Amino acid sequence: MEEAIAEFQKGMKLSKALQKTLKDAEATMVKVMADDGTEQVFDEQ
Numbered sequence: 001m002e003e004a005i006a007e008f009q010k011g012m013k014l015s016k017a018l019q020k021t022l023k024d025a026e027a028t029m030v031k032v033m034a035d036d037g038t039e040q041v042f043d044e045q
Contacts (some may be wrong), residue, residue: 031039 030041032041
């Protein structure tokens, strides 16, 4: 039982880390480079 709890805790830590990675990647994907080399948030409207 202790091993199962330890594995669950490792899984939760991994899930949290992957969620942060995904969020960071999504934040990067909504940025575009302007002509002057600066990053701007992409707005579809």
